[in-house]
Amino acid sequence: MSDARFEATALVVPFEKLRMTDVESVGGKNASLGEMISQLADAGVRVPGGFATTAHAFREFLKYEGLDARIQKRLADLNTDDVRALAEAGAQIRGWVEAQPFPQDLEAAIRAEFARVTEGQPEASFAVRSSATAEDLPDASFAGQQETFLNVVGIEDVLHKMKEVFASLYNDRAISYRVHKGFAHSDVALSAGVQRMVRSDLGAAGVMFTIDTESGFKDVVFITSSYGLGETVVQGAVNPDEFYVHKPALTRGKFPIIRRNLGSKLIQMTFSTPEEKAASGKLVKTVDVEVEQRNRYSLTDEDVIQLSRYALIIEQHYGRPMDIEWGKDGQDGQLYILQARPETVKSQAEGQVEQRYKLKGQGTVLVEGRAIGQKIGTGPVRLVESVAEMERVQPGDVLVTDMTDPNWEPVMKRASAIITNRGGRTCHAAIIARELGIPAVVGCGDATDKLKDGQLVTVACSEGDTGFIYDGLLETEVSEVHRGELPYCQVKIMMNVGNPQLAFNFAQMPNSGVGLARLEFIINNNIGVHPKAILDYPNVDSDLKKAVESVARGHASPRAFYVDKLAEGIATIAAAFWPQPVIVRLSDFKSNEYRKLIGGSRYEPDEENPMLGFRGASRYISGEFSDAFAMECEALKRVRHDMGLTNVEIMVPFVRTVTQAEKVVAMLAERGLKRAAAGGKDDLRVIMMCEVPSNAILAEKFLEHFDGMSIGSNDLTQLTLGLDRDSGLELLSGDFDERDPAVKALISRAIAACRATGKYVGICGQGPSDHPDFADWLAEEGIVSISLNPDSVIETWTRLAKK
Numbered sequence: 001m002s003d004a005r006f007e008a009t010a011l012v013v014p015f016e017k018l019r020m021t022d023v024e025s026v027g028g029k030n031a032s033l034g035e036m037i038s039q040l041a042d043a044g045v046r047v048p049g050g051f052a053t054t055a056h057a058f059r060e061f062l063k064y065e066g067l068d069a070r071i072q073k074r075l076a077d078l079n080t081d082d083v084r085a086l087a088e089a090g091a092q093i094r095g096w097v098e099a100q101p102f103p104q105d106l107e108a109a110i111r112a113e114f115a116r117v118t119e120g121q122p123e124a125s126f127a128v129r130s131s132a133t134a135e136d137l138p139d140a141s142f143a144g145q146q147e148t149f150l151n152v153v154g155i156e157d158v159l160h161k162m163k164e165v166f167a168s169l170y171n172d173r174a175i176s177y178r179v180h181k182g183f184a185h186s187d188v189a190l191s192a193g194v195q196r197m198v199r200s201d202l203g204a205a206g207v208m209f210t211i212d213t214e215s216g217f218k219d220v221v222f223i224t225s226s227y228g229l230g231e232t233v234v235q236g237a238v239n240p241d242e243f244y245v246h247k248p249a250l251t252r253g254k255f256p257i258i259r260r261n262l263g264s265k266l267i268q269m270t271f272s273t274p275e276e277k278a279a280s281g282k283l284v285k286t287v288d289v290e291v292e293q294r295n296r297y298s299l300t301d302e303d304v305i306q307l308s309r310y311a312l313i314i315e316q317h318y319g320r321p322m323d324i325e326w327g328k329d330g331q332d333g334q335l336y337i338l339q340a341r342p343e344t345v346k347s348q349a350e351g352q353v354e355q356r357y358k359l360k361g362q363g364t365v366l367v368e369g370r371a372i373g374q375k376i377g378t379g380p381v382r383l384v385e386s387v388a389e390m391e392r393v394q395p396g397d398v399l400v401t402d403m404t405d406p407n408w409e410p411v412m413k414r415a416s417a418i419i420t421n422r423g424g425r426t427c428h429a430a431i432i433a434r435e436l437g438i439p440a441v442v443g444c445g446d447a448t449d450k451l452k453d454g455q456l457v458t459v460a461c462s463e464g465d466t467g468f469i470y471d472g473l474l475e476t477e478v479s480e481v482h483r484g485e486l487p488y489c490q491v492k493i494m495m496n497v498g499n500p501q502l503a504f505n506f507a508q509m510p511n512s513g514v515g516l517a518r519l520e521f522i523i524n525n526n527i528g529v530h531p532k533a534i535l536d537y538p539n540v541d542s543d544l545k546k547a548v549e550s551v552a553r554g555h556a557s558p559r560a561f562y563v564d565k566l567a568e569g570i571a572t573i574a575a576a577f578w579p580q581p582v583i584v585r586l587s588d589f590k591s592n593e594y595r596k597l598i599g600g601s602r603y604e605p606d607e608e609n610p611m612l613g614f615r616g617a618s619r620y621i622s623g624e625f626s627d628a629f630a631m632e633c634e635a636l637k638r639v640r641h642d643m644g645l646t647n648v649e650i651m652v653p654f655v656r657t658v659t660q661a662e663k664v665v666a667m668l669a670e671r672g673l674k675r676a677a678a679g680g681k682d683d684l685r686v687i688m689m690c691e692v693p694s695n696a697i698l699a700e701k702f703l704e705h706f707d708g709m710s711i712g713s714n715d716l717t718q719l720t721l722g723l724d725r726d727s728g729l730e731l732l733s734g735d736f737d738e739r740d741p742a743v744k745a746l747i748s749r750a751i752a753a754c755r756a757t758g759k760y761v762g763i764c765g766q767g768p769s770d771h772p773d774f775a776d777w778l779a780e781e782g783i784v785s786i787s788l789n790p791d792s793v794i795e796t797w798t799r800l801a802k803k
Contacts, residue, residue, distance in 0.1 A: 027131030202330025205230030217504035228268025236427025254644030363470035369444035371467030377417030441467030464501030513580030515787020522569030533599030616654025699753035708760025
């Protein structure tokens with residue numbers, strides 16, 4: 001080699017002498033470890049040391065006593081689709097490899113290097129990992145095709161486990177995978193990495209990506225974490241905690257954690273004691289996690305932020321999105337990077353035509369879990385208890401099982417969808433499903449109990465973080481997603497976004513920001529409890545008390561939970577569209593909608609017509625709701641001030657009178673959300689919804705207190721024409737039209753008033769999505785922005801650009 005770090009005929013090499021240019025010698029995994037140890041230590045990235053055997057050593061091992069010729073002959077005519085024949089061939093070859101003695105020079109080299117790394121610490125524990133020379137490359141993720149052994153102590157055990165690692169190159173899954181990916185068996189060699197173990201068995205571990213694994217959104221680090229060794233997360237044996245970190249906030253020194261999800265973390269993997277090893281032969285064991293630990297996050301905020309810093313350093317060094325394994329040592333409290341490899345699914349999809357899936361029908365939800373991918377699959381359920389039954393899975397079946405591991409790979413590609421009881425977004429089932437391009441729902445908990453073999457189901461991963469399994473075969477609509485530039489359009493085309501879980505995906509479409517982000521969706525889906533029940537805790541009845549405690553697990557208090565979840569929902573949307581403006585509408589639940597939340601019936605009036613009742617600004621300024629309003633303000637202040645997401649603007653709904661306008665704006669200012677126009681910080685704009693006729697009639701008066709108006713055409717139409725849009729009466733449905741001359745007269749007046757005073761004016765109602773001619777008229781009237789449902793953005797933008 002030109003830089004003479006080690007000889008081409010070297011059998012064993014210390015990690016610190018390896019670089020990424022040595023993939024052919026030690027595989028991607030070990031080359032990457034050496035790269036990080038040698039190049040990133042000065043940047044503070046901690047990577048445990050060790051050594052690797054080379055591909056040359058592996059080939060010398062196979063040549064010894066003619067083993068390689070026997071293997072090639074055995075594989076020559078093997079049909080990998082014949083599961084039984086594959087299993088027989090694999091078992092025979094693995095037996096040959098494990099029985100093979102090491103050549104003397106190779107064994108001597110391994111013993112010498114092991115003595116060096118364990119000097120003074122004979123009882124040190126090591127991981128013995130495989131690193132295939134075609135593994136972890138951008139075009140071929142081997143996804144754990146070979147073995148890893150943890151808590152290996154002493155040279156004799158290390159030598160034994162090295163042979164098992166070598167043998168794992170001929171696992172059934174590995175043989176099949178090479179055929180599937182087009183690798184010749186003889187072209188792939190194996191390097192065994194021997195790496196000092198981090199005592200994450202006493203701490204925590206997991207996986208992180210420098211890209212969102214579902215949408216491909218590049219401005220976040222996605223971290224999964226659980227107690228104990230990280231194998232439980234990788235295998236999918238636990239449902240881990242999840243964290244999303246906004247890269248721009250991290251680099252600007254702001255608080256960057258925009259979202260957290262508390263995992264169940266039922267078990268953890270720990271080291272077996274020497275006595276347990278002797279009795280069972282097992283190096284590690286799984287134990288139950290204490291309930292108190294399950295109900296809190298396995299990482300502190302400081303840990304999450306530090307891991308994200310490591311992730312950015314690693315991504316910047318490699319120049320591409322990365323998939324990184326990490327561990328927190330429970331003895332020294334430090335965080336370590338254990339592996340790093342290129343992300344191989346979403347990063348390769350860039351520039352390709354993408355498809356969006358949408359359910360056209362409704363169905364009964366049978367099971368739900370974590371959505372992997374954004375597609376929809378249908379077919380008959382095939383319940384499989386173990387890999388021994390995988391021949392039962394036929395092409396087009398929906399594979400349902402407790403969890404998968406790499407042994408399942410040959411059968412997973414037959415399935416139209418995958419459903420598991422256990423696992424998170426970085427587990428084996430999730431990785432393979434993404435790679436195969438099929439939908440998966442993991443971590444369902446009880447899928448194998450709830451679903452019946454042969455039952456026809458629809459597996460939908462198109463609705464956000466949660467994947468749903470519906471009874472029956474539902475009709476699906478598939479459309480292409482436009483990711484490129486669109487022609488100049490004088491009117492800014494913005495989006496209406498309710499679900500934060502879809503924001504990363506929507507943000508990659510052409511847009512000018514978010515014209516309407518609804519707090520109601522966040523409250524309904526991420527919180528689910530009436531704010532008064534949160535505030536009254538613990539002085540509520542026992543059933544409500546239990547419900548509040550259940551949802552607030554992992555948070556300092558129920559009130560903290562409410563503010564945390566509101567802030568996370570807002571921050572997720574704001575981060576997705578950063579630095580474009582995101583207009584967040586304060587909560588606009590009607591009393592009948594609030595009653596549907598947990599505890600809601602205890603606090604809400606029973607109104608004859610909630611549409612015209614206790615809603616919007618009226619709530620905020622009322623004495624009985626002002627404390628709940630304060631929580632919304634606190635969440636918004638946190639997002640803007642602490643997280644630095646100053647692209648968030650505030651919109652006040654249903655302001656009936658100018659007096660209400662004055663009071664609400666004053667309350668916002670008192671709670672740290674003062675308009676920039678009134679001397680506030682960070683250029684905060686406070687906008688009002690124009691949806692009551694009085695708003696348009698007295699537009700100039702209202703605009704003395706606000707920085708602009710967003711027209712809510714649905715409410716404005718019903719109140720102008722005297723139609724209840726929720727009535728559903730067929731006799732009246734034909735009269736509801738935003739294009740009625742009376743409605744248009746009010747809209748025209750509001751637009752003119754805003755333009756005359758130099759203030760913002762947009763529209764965020766349903767009208768422009770439903771009626772192209774209405775969108776054309778709004779543009780002619782001088783509207784600044786039109787905020788649309790995401791599925792109508794491209795069509796409207798393209799049409800208005802031609803005007």
